[in-house]
Amino acid sequence: MVEFTLNGAPVALDVPPEASLLQALRGPAGLSGPRFGCGTEQCGSCMVLLDGVPTYACSRAASACAGRAVTTVEGLGTPEAPHPLQAAFLAEQAGQCGYCLSGILVSAAALLAHTPAPEEEAIRAALDPHLCRCGSHNRIVRAVQRAAREMRA
Known part of the structure; x- marks a missing residue:
């Protein structure tokens, strides 16, 4: 059993000791935002925030998250009240297939x-660990810039 805070709520997930955080999130936690891409920290599709720091969930042991705070894309906003980044990504049409976007958003x-x-x-450097095969990089950067402006307004 691993206990931590997930998207602002305490959880206790029954996972094997060798389970990755990604396996715990997509399995017992029932989330679909963090995605399995490469399993080797090369694509960023599994990225989550661990105590506010971008972290690869594919290679992080779920047990290493005990007592910590994990935020996934599901924890950023809701359809009724999207995070400014989510709204900006929609406005800028920053995604195509969307496979990479949950990691990019966090x-x-x-x-x-x-x-x-x-x-x-700085935006490009922060998003460098993410692989977007659709080539939406410029729209993604514009969306982050837009969200930054809107968050400061």
Whole structure:
């Protein structure tokens, strides 16, 4: 049993000792936002926030998250009250297939939490661990810039 805070609520997940955080999130927690892409920290589709820091869920042991706070894309906002990043990504049409977006959104949220007005280079650096095969990079950067402006307004 691993106990931690998931998207603001305490959870206790019954997972084997060798289970990754991604397996725990997609299995017992029933979430579909964090995705399995490569399993080797090369694509970022599994990225979540662990105590506010972007973290690969595919290679992090679920047991290492005991007593900590995990935030997935599901914890950023809701359809009724989307996070400014989610709204900006929709407005900028920043996704195509969407497979990478949950990881990108949580990494962008971490960036904006620490740097409310990031330069384009900082945005690109923060999102560098993410692989977007659709080539939506420029629209993604514009969406993060838009969200940053709206969050400061």
